[in-house]
Amino acid sequence: METMYDVIIVGSGPSGLTAAIYTTRASLKTLVIAGAKWGGQLQLTTDVENFPGFPDGIQGPDLMQAMRKQAERFGAEFIDDNMTATDFTTQTKGPFTVAVGSKTFQGKVILIATGADAKTLGVTGEAALTGKGISYCATCDGAFFRNKNIIVVGGGDSAMEEANFLTLFASSVTLVHRRDEFKASQIMLERAQKNPKIKFLMNSQITEVTGQNHVEAVKIQNTTTKETTEMPIDGVFVAIGHTPNTAIFKGVELKEGGYVNAMHTTHTNIEGIFVSGDVTDNHYQQAITAAGWGCMAALDIEKYLREE
Amino acid sequence: MSDKTFTDADFQQEVLEEKSMPVLVDFWAPWCGPCKIVGPVVEKLAEEFKGKVKVGKLNVDENPQISGQFGIMSIPTLLFFKNGQVVKSTIGAQGEEALRGMFTEVLSA
Numbered sequence: 122m123e124t125m126y127d128v129i130i131v132g133s134g135p136s137g138l139t140a141a142i143y144t145t146r147a148s149l150k151t152l153v154i155a156g157a158k159w160g161g162q163l164q165l166t167t168d169v170e171n172f173p174g175f176p177d178g179i180q181g182p183d184l185m186q187a188m189r190k191q192a193e194r195f196g197a198e199f200i201d202d203n204m205t206a207t208d209f210t211t212q213t214k215g216p217f218t219v220a221v222g223s224k225t226f227q228g229k230v231i232l233i234a235t236g237a238d239a240k241t242l243g244v245t246g247e248a249a250l251t252g253k254g255i256s257y258c259a260t261c262d263g264a265f266f267r268n269k270n271i272i273v274v275g276g277g278d279s280a281m282e283e284a285n286f287l288t289l290f291a292s293s294v295t296l297v298h299r300r301d302e303f304k305a306s307q308i309m310l311e312r313a314q315k316n317p318k319i320k321f322l323m324n325s326q327i328t329e330v331t332g333q334n335h336v337e338a339v340k341i342q343n344t345t346t347k348e349t350t351e352m353p354i355d356g357v358f359v360a361i362g363h364t365p366n367t368a369i370f371k372g373v374e375l376k377e378g379g380y381v382n383a384m385h386t387t388h389t390n391i392e393g394i395f396v397s398g399d400v401t402d403n404h405y406q407q408a409i410t411a412a413g414w415g416c417m418a419a420l421d422i423e424k425y426l427r428e429e
Numbered sequence: 430m431s432d433k434t435f436t437d438a439d440f441q442q443e444v445l446e447e448k449s450m451p452v453l454v455d456f457w458a459p460w461c462g463p464c465k466i467v468g469p470v471v472e473k474l475a476e477e478f479k480g481k482v483k484v485g486k487l488n489v490d491e492n493p494q495i496s497g498q499f500g501i502m503s504i505p506t507l508l509f510f511k512n513g514q515v516v517k518s519t520i521g522a523q524g525e526e527a528l529r530g531m532f533t534e535v536l537s538a
Contacts (some may be wrong), residue, residue: 251503252502
C-alpha cells in the first residue's frame with residue numbers, strides 16, 4: 122500500500138509552491154509532483170521586477186529556488202518528474218491515485234497547478250528547426266545569436282521583454298506582430314520602441330520557417346494585403362502566449378481556451394480536485410496572482426479536509 | 430557525484446576517441462535556468478551508469494569551438510556519442526525516467 126498523502130500538488134511554479142508552503146504549515150502531508158521541468162515559467166526568465174519584496178528585482182530561477190526551499194523547510198516532498206495522464210471521469214471524490222513513471226501515489230486531495238507552456242506557431246518547418254534557430258526561451262538561447270539577425274514573434278509584455286533582452290546579443294531584432302496594436306503594457310512597449318536595434322513589422326505573420334540544418338529564412342504574410350515575402354533570418358523567438366497544461370487530467374471540466382473551470386473559488390467539477398494559478402487563469406497570469414491563487418487553494422483544501 | 434567537464438582542448442581525446450563506452454555530453458551555461466534543472470538529473474544518472482557511460486559537461490561560453498562544431502543553438506542540449514559519432518540527442522530539460530530510458534537505449538543499441 123502506498124503512503125496516503127493529504128494533498129498531492131501537481132505543478133511547481135509560484136502557485137504550486139505557495140500552496141505547498143501553506144498546506145505543510147497546516148500539517149497536511151504534502152507531495153509536490155514538480156514535473157521534469159520544475160519551477161514553471163519563471164525558470165525561463167531573468168529579472169523579475171514586479172514581485173513584491175525585491176526592490177532591486179530578483180532572477181526568476183533564484184526566486185523559484187527560494188520558494189521551493191521554503192516549502193521543503195516545512196516538509197513538502199518533491200518528485201521532479203511528470204505525472205502520467207489519468208482519467209478522473211468516474212471519480213466522484215478522493216482518494217485519488219496518480220502515477221509518475223512506474224511509481225504510484227495516493228492523495229485525499231489533488232491540486233492542479235500545472236500552469237501553462239509556450240504556444241507554438243503551428244507552421245511548416247517549426248518542429249524540425251526547434252532548437253536549431255527556433256526558440257521559446259530567449260534567456261536560454263539568446264547568447265547563441267551574438268551578432269545575428271533575429272525575429273521575435275508576439276505583441277505582449279513577454280515579446281517586448283524578449284526583444285529588449287535579445288538586443289544584448291543580436292545585431293538586429295525584428296518584432297513581428299499580426300495586429301497593428303499591442304497587448305503589451307505601456308512601459309514595456311516604450312522600452313522596445315526606444316531601443317534602436319528593434320524594428321517593428323506590424324500586421325504580419327510567419328507562415329513558414331525554412332533552413333537546412335538551422336533557420337535560414339521565414340515566409341511572412343501581410344495580414345491585410347495577404348502578400349507573402351521571404352526574409353532571410355538567423356533565429357526566430359516565439360512569444361505568442363501560453364496554452365494551459367490540462368491534458369493529463371481527463372474528466373476535469375475545462376472552460377473557453379482550455380483553462381480548467383473553477384466552480385467556486387478553487388474547486389473543480391470533481392470533489393477533492395482543486396485548481397490554482399495560470400492553468401485556470403485566462404486573464405491575469407502573473408507570478409504574484411498565481412502565488413495568491415495557490416494560497417487560496419491551500420486554505421480551501423484545509424477547510425475541505427477538516428470538514429471531511 | 431560526477432563533476433567531469435569537457436573542453437575544446439580535450440574533446441577530441443575524451444569524447445570522439447573514446448572507444449570503450451558511450452559518452453554523454455551535457456552542453457550548458459551558468460546563466461541557463463533549465464540547465465540547472467537537468468544538471469542534477471544528469472549527475473545522478475552518471476553515478477548510476479558509472480563504468481558503462483562516460484558523462485561530462487561542456488560549458489558553451491568557455492568552449493565555443495565544439496559548441497559551434499555541433500551546431501548547439503539551444504541549451505540544455507544532451508548529445509550521446511558512440512565511437513565518435515552522435516547517436517542520440519535531446520534539447521531542453523528532460524525528466525529522470527525519460528533520460529534513464531535514453532541511457533538504456535544507447536547502451537543496448
